[in-house]
Amino acid sequence: MDYKALGLKAGIEIHQQLDTEEKLFCRCPTTLRKTGEHAGEFFRYLHATVSEMGEIDRAAAEEMMDRRQFHYLTYDTTCLVENDEEPPAPMNREALEIALALAKIFAMHPVEQVHTMRKLVIDGSNTSGFQRTALVAMGGILPNGGVVETICLEEEAAQRVEGSTFSLDRLGIPLVEITTSPCMFTPEDVQQTAEYIGMVLRSTGKVKRGLGTIRQDINVSIAAGARVEIKGVQELDLIAEVVRREAQRQTTLLAIRDELRARRASVGEEVRDVTPLFAGTESSILKKAKVIRAFVLHGFAGLVGREIQPGRRLGSEISDYVKKCGLGGIFHSDELPAYGVTAEEVARLREHLGAADEDAIVIVSGSKEKTACGARQAQHRARRALEGVPEETRKMLEEGSTSYMRPLPGAARMYPETDVFPVAIPDGLWEEIRAPELLCDLARRFENDLGLDAALARQVVSSESLPLFRAAVDAGIRPNLAARTILGTLKELGRDGVAVSRLAPAEILAVLRAVEDGTVAKEAIPEILSAVAAGTAVAEAVGAHAGGMSDGDLATLVQAIVADRIDFVREKGMRALGPLMGLVMAEARGKVDGRKVSEALRQEISRVI
Amino acid sequence: MDYKALGLKAGIEIHQQLDTEEKLFCRCPTTLRKTGEHAGEFFRYLHATVSEMGEIDRAAAEEMMDRRQFHYLTYDTTCLVENDEEPPAPMNREALEIALALAKIFAMHPVEQVHTMRKLVIDGSNTSGFQRTALVAMGGILPNGGVVETICLEEEAAQRVEGSTFSLDRLGIPLVEITTSPCMFTPEDVQQTAEYIGMVLRSTGKVKRGLGTIRQDINVSIAAGARVEIKGVQELDLIAEVVRREAQRQTTLLAIRDELRARRASVGEEVRDVTPLFAGTESSILKKAKVIRAFVLHGFAGLVGREIQPGRRLGSEISDYVKKCGLGGIFHSDELPAYGVTAEEVARLREHLGAADEDAIVIVSGSKEKTACGARQAQHRARRALEGVPEETRKMLEEGSTSYMRPLPGAARMYPETDVFPVAIPDGLWEEIRAPELLCDLARRFENDLGLDAALARQVVSSESLPLFRAAVDAGIRPNLAARTILGTLKELGRDGVAVSRLAPAEILAVLRAVEDGTVAKEAIPEILSAVAAGTAVAEAVGAHAGGMSDGDLATLVQAIVADRIDFVREKGMRALGPLMGLVMAEARGKVDGRKVSEALRQEISRVI
Amino acid sequence: MSDTFTTGDIVAASCRGQPVEGIYITDRDGMAVVKLGSGYNIGVDPATCTLVAKSGETAVQPPLTVEQDESLPELAIISTGGTIASKIDYRTGAVTSQFTADDILRAIPGLSSIGRYRAGVLATILSENMTPSIWQDLARAIHAAIRDGAAGVLVTHGTDTMAYSASAVSYMLDTPVPVVFVGSQRSADRPSSDNVMNGMCAAAAAGADLGEIAVTMHATTNDDFCAVHRATRVRKMHTSRRDAFQSHGMAPIGRVDFPSLAVHLTDDAVRRGACTLALHDRLEERCGLLYFYPGMAPEILRAYEGYRGLVIAGTGLGHVSTGCIRAVRDLIDAGAAVVMTSQCLHGRVCDRVYDTGRDLLSAGVIEGEDMLPEAALTKLMWVLGNESDPERVQRLMTADLKGEIRRRSDHGL
């Protein structure tokens, strides 16, 4: 596609969890827990508050259509603040300083006084019904010339366990939100920018790692389309694809709109109760429904079923809206007969509703209230198809297509968090903040100064074990040994089922130091680390592989093996080294460096031939 | 027996529950509850307190031999005072005034200032471990010249439910304790005095009625015997028998003593572990015992099994002592072979212990600790048989024999209840107290003034329904009607399964008034009361039996019946009245007084013949 | 607030050299607070602010009258400043408390299915600023509402001193209908506020078969049910939790389930109509509450010289140090009624057990039985407002007037 011609514009918001000691507005640790470890549980309802127009915000209202009890799991690592039972503590200084360090990297302007705001979120993921968020810095630049509009410090929401049950361990973990302007014009631009910002975040050394700790939201629009915000893109590799598919979606929706307009299509007003028509139906879904309703989409035939993204049709978009009422979705005539609905039933329905061939029909089934709600929602979305692309917040599905989530919030629903005092950022503090060395620079430095090859250097700096590597180098371990052990050996051991997560950094360093001291051979590292991970003390594990093969012992062993096969050696000469090496190593593996064995063998062979 | 010659002396203590609004030292009602209604439960241990001699009182120590948890049931009618969790309230004035009224009847001297004392009771029946008691008056006289030594006001103990579980509903109900001097010399004296005092107590109209609400303790001794206190004689009729049997017991114990002395009998010191001797025993009791111990009673043969009261032997007395250790009792050689113990085993035991034919052997079985305790207790009691009659507190068994309960308390274990202020009885108060009319006087008055026959009068005054009777008479009901309804009809209805306890006094009075008004016939009383007990309103029940048969209706009925059988009437004349009466009553029963029917029939017959 | 700008003005300012534009909110602690287009507030140097545009017209609240169902019982809502309803102006971020019936029904739509409402504002204060004279006004206002036909009265109140106010009104008012105090522990401007559930449950209680003054608040941290507490036996026992209010010395007199709004009253609850409407609105303000602590200087007691009444929250069964007893005696000799309660809060005072207690009794101290110190204070104000004879004061203080004393301690800790 020619994205320039389409008028593609995109921006991103990156949300990154910080690895602070304590949460943003309470003193709980930022530890994630297994739900099985929960210590308690409670439940609440959330109530949309009345806006200044005397109306409830549409996004909020839609969340409440299907009134739900939210259940929350508590832990011995959560407190009354997460439970919305105690006012928040003052803002976490550690988190603020990380945000300021980032601001420094992007050459931003920190605000003079940070005000914490409440942003309404009533999907249950925040016990309070709002998310606390504060604007920390504005106006930064990216190396590619893009603009970082703002850095905000926010509290992470609770993790949804399932349905309307949330786990409070995650609630309140500090997040930085880095928002760019819509300054990107190709899918690849977006992905590269996200990669760059991710690298910057990791450069602080204070961000959480692993799945779910960083999330990208992408704003996409094409010229005649509308701004769509796609939430929760966790895989960096998918970003470009998501943008591509959204461009495709908007393009197709516009095409459908044009076709509908050409057909003078319209949405039927009347929703009919057609339950009796399906009295003897074989459709398992319709069979168990209390009420079945249907309405006509005049002139929509064929378009409801048109694909707008891989695996997604206009019908899917309508279904998404209907799901907000607590229903499973819709049936539409473009996909029927199917799902147990017979051609005869469809014909009868068409006749009953007076639908022409060029018309489509939408069917909703369920309880009386839910079907009434569902039909209204379906009509609403169908009408918007006549207008083109709705402004929406969408969520990414697997593979990069998206589904409807909620309307874009109108004006930002924000008001001050009066329980948290504003925090001044005096010039003195700002000056004291130091930007960390970027990982890309660090990789270059490791390449140049430590002699790592470029790929390994990049791997080291992007690894979670970077601090361990640096500590090892500081302790005088050879950089290559450190890097290969930390990145290679440990990974392999882990793959082989060794509990490498039980190894303390100090233990790994001690083992490496034993290698550097010559106490053990580097070949012994895997076995020693395995033993330590299994609970053996480092000294003991090292001891088991050290001293067993002094230079003298090695010499004796080599002499014995050579003497035993003296004819062979004399026959083969130095070519005997390879075969004999195997025999010696069978005895010496893990006790002495292979190069040393090879050298000793070479000398002995030289001596005897 | 010639009790004079025996030197019989007896005194009684009568404990009577008072029917006050509230308990003696808290504001709970004095209502007894069903244990199934209990609202809660708790448990405690009691600890004997150290006396001034640095020793624990022997009675207290014996209670504690078998250390027990006491469980208590609480109710919505008990409070923290019964739970021993709140200091007592001031002494109940109502109870004090009842005690003073009794003092007036017995012409006693009330104390000038009443001091509440704590009397140690650690059998679990008092949550505090003591009973609160206060001396109210001293020095009264009985019509037979006996002396009422004291009147005390005490709190009732908790009711034992079973084992070591007690019900707190009864704890704290006020009791008066009336103590006579040992001024009675025949069993019949004792019974008559108890009867008289009981009548005096009921004369107050403020005592509880029913089983367990009054309890007599009897002190008995014969000249060469010892003071024995027999607790908890609840049936008045048994008092004389209890005294007789105790005189018999003491006489026999003295005879046994003399015989033992003549035989130069002694108690063997050594207790032997004889468990191995019973390795293959068929005795189910010995089979399950961990340890079996035995010792010799030199010269006791035949005497251990001698009957000292119906169903009681010296062996039973020894068993009673052993039971304090938590054992079931003893075996002794006078009763063996029996209970699965063979003659061969007895012979082996005798041989093993070196027991001669004139010796008896005592066997205790159970755990190591309990058998050691039990053997000590058995030796202790056997030694006392050489001295004669031990001073003891005993409890009555069915039929009037007694069993050992605990030693007589040495000096009274009393010390001040500091949480209750002393209560002054000023002269003014004492003068205001009026002695109630004695029931014996009242019965005479009912006989003379109200025309009740003597038996009915006595029945009325001793009935719990006396207040209702008096209210009825005050309301103008004929005394005989009132008495027969209240004592007769209600009793019969109750026997027939009518829920008479549901009838409020006011309802009964209303029915009687309707009879006296002529609204209903007195024959209707049982049916009306049954209806009311079943839930019908009085007016409705009365209505159903009233007015249905006016004088006119009766006349019409009588005329019709006579007219129908006019030949028969003419033939029989006035002798037809009897047979016709039955026919009329079949229609009129409960609607009109039988005498009225008879009169109407007589007139009609007169008229037609 | 700045002299130069009004809330709502559009201003331009500089944030460390970065130009910003936004809505001017206020000046606070030397900073100007500006709301940016994104909704975020930031603090900027007021000196850098310049006016871009004066505040536009504020969107006027449409006079959208909420329909009330005339077939439902009429309930009065009397507001004292506790915010059961609030409104957020997202343009400026300002949160304002709402007091009219319409406002309240708009904030808690569920109320309209329980009753129809008349609302009145008695005060708009933080509850720590309550005074005995406002309690009197409140009792009069409730009395008037019931006289005028209200089938029940809701009093919205800040939670800090709600128990004091409710107990004060208990003594002043004999009521045949429910008078239900309600508040919220989490502010009404948040979606998680307990105001909705508390308000609906309180309204249900106000329409129920109850005839006394009560406090209705969350019973647990869940949104499952509210407890109905007797006014003289309830105390706020947590600074911030929803279920802060707890009955002492008795179980709550009822509960209201949510969202079913089923009301369950215990046998202890006084029923509707058990009492005839009457107002006895005199209070003696010169009464205090003193919390004893070890080592307290007797001079502290002198601060209450000239007072007509003093409630002491003593230790344990009701004690103060021997050194303070003289000062207590002086107050009593000077004509004050001194009532002993316990800082244990649970259980009954008993000054007969220990020496200092007996000395206090002989000094003339009145045992406060099992009254909460707070309920004893408001009672003492009421008793001394109506009675001056010391013996009758003593008799009233030790008698149960409005459930504040229970003759029997039949309830757990």
Added chain:
Amino acid sequence: MSDTFTTGDIVAASCRGQPVEGIYITDRDGMAVVKLGSGYNIGVDPATCTLVAKSGETAVQPPLTVEQDESLPELAIISTGGTIASKIDYRTGAVTSQFTADDILRAIPGLSSIGRYRAGVLATILSENMTPSIWQDLARAIHAAIRDGAAGVLVTHGTDTMAYSASAVSYMLDTPVPVVFVGSQRSADRPSSDNVMNGMCAAAAAGADLGEIAVTMHATTNDDFCAVHRATRVRKMHTSRRDAFQSHGMAPIGRVDFPSLAVHLTDDAVRRGACTLALHDRLEERCGLLYFYPGMAPEILRAYEGYRGLVIAGTGLGHVSTGCIRAVRDLIDAGAAVVMTSQCLHGRVCDRVYDTGRDLLSAGVIEGEDMLPEAALTKLMWVLGNESDPERVQRLMTADLKGEIRRRSDHGL
């Protein structure tokens, strides 16, 4: 007591004309108390009393030394006047408190299987008469006992102010061994007294793997187990029940089962040896605790003029009325440290939420976090005894020194 008779004399008297004879006990309130042969006491007119015989020799307590098992850990018992042991003289009915190790072991024989004991009497007062200077003596005595080798210390104490004393000692003493305060709610002279179980459980706690100051008392109304409470988090919550002592803001740090005496400590409990023995025994006595109530006259605060510290038990999140804030500011301006706690007892103070709170903060009030008012008072005495710089005082008062502050509210109500 009469001038004429001594306790124990045999006297004759007349009771409304009835002659009586008995042991003379005492004169009280104008009556002579005489114990009759039956054991009953009665009050008689002293004028009617005549001497029959002078008091005989009192049975001398045999010097029956209780055997102590030298293989058991040595525990110190320091008595302050709480009666863990008492003796009844049934001849006169008198109850006397007992304090020697022998006396205590005779009263609670079970103790001898837990440890061997040295006992000392520090004071014999009712606990409401405790003072900061006795707390200092107590801290010194405990310090000396530990220094001299005690493996644990039992402090017997009246329950009224036990929590105050235990918290005061907490700040003054760093201890490597358990220091366990214990008392009884039901007097030791009754068979049902909680003294036996409390004493044995406390001794077991004193021998356990604990390294802090604790209070060990009945956990329930049953004789089933005692709770071990952290000294700075415990409060007496009932006037008379056995289970009056309750931890606030955290679960008890342990329990001791009865009669097994098995000790279970939670992860929160500080372990034996975690701390080095040290004594910091300075206290500033000019500190007070003020309980705010609505309508409180600001003049009451003036009673604390000249004080170096004041703890306020404010309402809710930590408030006083606007009218009182000025008086608070005056105290602070005059050099006093004022610490805000809450009369809710549970939960954390937060003065950032409401206006009066913010005004208090700007007046210089120190937020007392989730401290109990009593633990804040003793802490303030200790902090001001050791520090005068206001900023350092503030820092210490808001820091957790001995478990009195928890950074996280992780415990239920």
